[in-house]
Amino acid sequence: MTTRPASSQLLIWIAITFLLFPVLILLGILMRSIQAGEISALQPWFYPAMTLHGVGMVGVWYVAAMACAADVLSRHVTLPPALGRLAIAGTVLGVVLLLACVLLGRFAAGWYFLYPLPLKGEWPLWSAVTFLLSLTVLGATWFIWSLGLLWAISRRFSLGQALGWHYLAGRTDPVLPPSVLITTVSLIAGVAALVSAVIVLALFYLELLTGQASDALLMKNLTFFFGHTLVNLAMYLGVAVAYEILPEYAGRPWKTNKIVVVSWNTVLLIVLVAYFHHLYMDFVQPGILQYIGQVASYASAIPAAVVTIFGALLLVYRSRMRWNLASLLFFLGLVGWAIGGVGAVIDSTISVNARLHNTLWVPAHFHTYMVAGLAFLVIGYFYHRCQEAAALRESKGYHQLLIVLMTAGAYGFFLMFYLAGAFSVPRRFAVYPVEIGHGASFAGWAALFATLFLVGFVLTATEVGRRWRAALSSAT
Amino acid sequence: MRIASGLALLFILACPVPAAAAAGDEGRLLYERQCAACHTIGEGDRIGPDLAGVNERRPRDWLLSFVTGPDRMIAAGDPVAVRLYERYNRIVMPNLNLSEEQAGQLLEYLALAAPAAAAPAAAVTELPRPALAGPQSRVLQLFLVISAVIVLVFTWVALSTRNPVEVDVHRAYSIRRVLFVIAVVALAGLLVLTLPKAPYARAGAEPARVVYVAARQFDFLFSEEPIVSTAEVGIVPTLANLVLTKDELVEFRVTSLDVNHGFGLYGPDRQIVAQTQAMPGYFNRLLFRPLAPGEYKVFCLEYCAAGHHLMQVRLTVN
Ligand code: HEM
Ligand SMILES: [Cu+2]
Numbered sequence: 001m002t003t004r005p006a007s008s009q010l011l012i013w014i015a016i017t018f019l020l021f022p023v024l025i026l027l028g029i030l031m032r033s034i035q036a037g038e039i040s041a042l043q044p045w046f047y048p049a050m051t052l053h054g055v056g057m058v059g060v061w062y063v064a065a066m067a068c069a070a071d072v073l074s075r076h077v078t079l080p081p082a083l084g085r086l087a088i089a090g091t092v093l094g095v096v097l098l099l100a101c102v103l104l105g106r107f108a109a110g111w112y113f114l115y116p117l118p119l120k121g122e123w124p125l126w127s128a129v130t131f132l133l134s135l136t137v138l139g140a141t142w143f144i145w146s147l148g149l150l151w152a153i154s155r156r157f158s159l160g161q162a163l164g165w166h167y168l169a170g171r172t173d174p175v176l177p178p179s180v181l182i183t184t185v186s187l188i189a190g191v192a193a194l195v196s197a198v199i200v201l202a203l204f205y206l207e208l209l210t211g212q213a214s215d216a217l218l219m220k221n222l223t224f225f226f227g228h229t230l231v232n233l234a235m236y237l238g239v240a241v242a243y244e245i246l247p248e249y250a251g252r253p254w255k256t257n258k259i260v261v262v263s264w265n266t267v268l269l270i271v272l273v274a275y276f277h278h279l280y281m282d283f284v285q286p287g288i289l290q291y292i293g294q295v296a297s298y299a300s301a302i303p304a305a306v307v308t309i310f311g312a313l314l315l316v317y318r319s320r321m322r323w324n325l326a327s328l329l330f331f332l333g334l335v336g337w338a339i340g341g342v343g344a345v346i347d348s349t350i351s352v353n354a355r356l357h358n359t360l361w362v363p364a365h366f367h368t369y370m371v372a373g374l375a376f377l378v379i380g381y382f383y384h385r386c387q388e389a390a391a392l393r394e395s396k397g398y399h400q401l402l403i404v405l406m407t408a409g410a411y412g413f414f415l416m417f418y419l420a421g422a423f424s425v426p427r428r429f430a431v432y433p434v435e436i437g438h439g440a441s442f443a444g445w446a447a448l449f450a451t452l453f454l455v456g457f458v459l460t461a462t463e464v465g466r467r468w469r470a471a472l473s474s475a476t
Numbered sequence: 477m478r479i480a481s482g483l484a485l486l487f488i489l490a491c492p493v494p495a496a497a498a499a500g501d502e503g504r505l506l507y508e509r510q511c512a513a514c515h516t517i518g519e520g521d522r523i524g525p526d527l528a529g530v531n532e533r534r535p536r537d538w539l540l541s542f543v544t545g546p547d548r549m550i551a552a553g554d555p556v557a558v559r560l561y562e563r564y565n566r567i568v569m570p571n572l573n574l575s576e577e578q579a580g581q582l583l584e585y586l587a588l589a590a591p592a593a594a595a596p597a598a599a600v601t602e603l604p605r606p607a608l609a610g611p612q613s614r615v616l617q618l619f620l621v622i623s624a625v626i627v628l629v630f631t632w633v634a635l636s637t638r639n640p641v642e643v644d645v646h647r648a649y650s651i652r653r654v655l656f657v658i659a660v661v662a663l664a665g666l667l668v669l670t671l672p673k674a675p676y677a678r679a680g681a682e683p684a685r686v687v688y689v690a691a692r693q694f695d696f697l698f699s700e701e702p703i704v705s706t707a708e709v710g711i712v713p714t715l716a717n718l719v720l721t722k723d724e725l726v727e728f729r730v731t732s733l734d735v736n737h738g739f740g741l742y743g744p745d746r747q748i749v750a751q752t753q754a755m756p757g758y759f760n761r762l763l764f765r766p767l768a769p770g771e772y773k774v775f776c777l778e779y780c781a782a783g784h785h786l787m788q789v790r791l792t793v794n
């Protein structure tokens with residue numbers, strides 16, 4: 001069997017991801033156990049844990065997806081190694097600051113730190129400042145990283161070519177791999193999101209320094225433009241990787257064509273206005289933006305379902321598919337993306353949102369596409385690259401068992417969120433009041449399922465780890 | 477112009493501005509503005525303990541130093557303060573930067589204030605899970621059905637790889653065209669059906685009653701007149717027990733005095749029937765027609781720090 005060495009930077013990202021993910025899962029299990037009323041002594045840690053878990057998970061899976069996309073990109077364009085080193089150093093520094101403000105300062109404004117809460121909680125001001133500094137470091141690092149990758153793409157493809165516009169004119173030269181197209185779209189959206197984050201942070205600093213208060217509605221728009229876009233594009237980066245790798249397992253090509261170009265260019269436009277669905281319950285937001293939010297959210301389903309999911313199914317249908325841990329995870333990752341997407345589109349209906357907004361339905365759908373979607377795709381890619389470099393023997397039955405453990409754990413855990421959401425159980429409640437006491441039993445079951453998932457993940461990470469060690473010795 | 481503004485200034489100076497309300501009233505105002513969000517007098521515990529009879533319960537010196545510096549007392553390990561802290565969900569009572577004099581006025585007010593008439597109802601500790609009904613149940617069913625279809629399709633495709641064969645891409649593309657049309661028609665149809673049901677206030681809907689809601693960390697205040705700042709709390713009369721009439725359209729005008737909160741209205745069957753956000757600096761206008769009589773509850777649906785899950789208020793529909 002021929003081997004292909006892995007890049008040492010990717011191996012570092014794998015180590016970071018696999019170190020942080022289980023810790024953050026434990027925080028998730030901790031939260032569900034507190035909500036179930038099992039360890040009420042730890043209740044004061046619920047909101048700090050929620051904040052660390054939320055920011056940590058979004059951050060980890062965003063950088064992991066970026067690392068995979070960069071690794072795939074390096075097959076097609078030349079990346080400056082310093083860029084990757086900067087991304088690793090900045091991310092580690094940001095994480096250290098984040099840990100400090102939550103663990104030492106009990107900072108607990110939630111993952112989207114909605115203005116003006118960070119300045120008005122029970123935590124000390126220094127912890128809020130440290131949190132803002134942490135986000136500044138992370139934001140600046142990722143901003144440079146995104147621009148650097150776009151610059152690397154631009155040395156081989158013009159912007160129009162990287163967005164595939166020449167396909168629209170009927171030309172296919174230069175050939176544009178779909179992964180490059182999707183990565184370009186995601187990076188452009190990422191730059192826009194990070195600019196919005198910079199404005200939010202600047203307005204916070206302005207208030208800290210001069211006392212000049214900001215407009216709460218403006219801040220909420222900026223915050224969700226940033227948060228919504230970042231989470232969505234992380235998912236797209238994972239999909240880009242699937243476009244590149246799945247064909248290798250199916251033994252069939254998955255190429256860019258007119259439809260794929262139209263679809264992903266539309267996604268770029270839609271993803272930037274779909275965030276309005278986070279403000280449906282702010283009735284002072286101009287009405288037209290609310291309706292645009294619903295139309296854009298619905299519209300975003302069409303390229304995803306009819307082009308990407310359909311394309312993936314067509315690729316696999318009756319192919320000589322080589323099923324292993326990686327290809328199974330890719331395939332299941334698309335299932336998670338689709339199911340989570342259905343949950344999202346339902347909730348993006350304004351009249352439905354009036355019943356589901358800020359209930360557990362919200363974490364239900366985003367955990368579906370973050371855990372069973374993005375995380376599956378990324379873990380699949382990590383395994384794929386390490387196995388490619390190490391070429392160890394693969395034990396099919398055991399790997400299928402791991403998949404069953406993770407899938408059963410994850411979907412059981414999600415189902416408790418969906419059910420609780422339908423029963424109007426609010427999200428972000430450390431303790432459920434009597435009227436919503438039924439939230440506690442969903443939480444208890446969820447903690448069990450999440451533990452099952454954790455076991456499956458740790459065993460899977462061990463399988464990746466064995467190959468990782470072998471890959472390290474031959475790393476480039 | 478200048479004369480007019482000068483007159484206005486004189487008028488303002490001459491008027492009994494809120495802060496200078498009747499002497500002896502300082503204690504009450506301080507209490508309503510700074511303490512009532514977490515405490516009651518005789519209506520039971522909320523975020524912190526019921527303060528009825530607290531003057532008899534604790535020595536005056538202890539109370540003065542606790543009210544002026546609860547965080548210091550807890551940090552210094554004062555046994556009573558630490559016990560209270562443990563008992564009340566380990567939420568540290570905020571240091572409100574009060575002077576000893578203000579603390580004295582507060583204790584005086586607490587001593588005089590008659591415990592609120594209604595004795596706290598016997599605490600219910602457990603309720604059965606409500607039935608799943610209404611739009612939420614239809615939404616869940618729809619979601620489960622679509623998810624099942626997704627799982628079936630993916631399973632079918634995965635199993636198909638047992639019999640590999642070359643696939644006719646052009647036929648697949650014509651299937652895709654059909655799917656595209658179906659998806660567009662379905663989503664457009666749903667848009668047409670659901671957009672008109674958006675809960676936003678529309679011209680022509682005349683509410684029979686307007687109720688103002690001011691949210692703050694960690695309670696809701698109902699009133700007939702708007703309350704837009706802490707300075708107006710204790711001046712503008714509030715409605716202790718809000719009673720609405722069945723089938724009568726009411727408009728809630730919801731704002732916040734500090735951070736973002738959520739105004740989540742739960743019906744008698746303990747499901748969300750309507751909601752809007754409470755955002756500082758804005759009034760969100762929520763139109764609501766109560767169709768079922770009974771006890772309603774409002775819970776905070778936007779995370780607002782340690783007391784978030786304890787922030788609630790009751791209202792009744794007759
Ligand atoms: C199996 C692993 C996981 C478990 C057990 C878990 C558990 C939880 C729980 C219990 C909550 C609080 C729900 C509530 O509002 O009551 C939560 C919130 C959240 N989780 Fe996870 N989670 C997991 C994986 C992930 C992943 C992979 C992401 C990636 C993006 C993620 C992102 C978030 C975010 C952003 C929040 C919201 C935090 C906030 O409200 O401020 N989680 N999670
Ligand atoms: Cu609140």
Ligand SMILES: [Cu+2]
Binds near residue numbers: 777
């Ligand atoms: Cu709240």
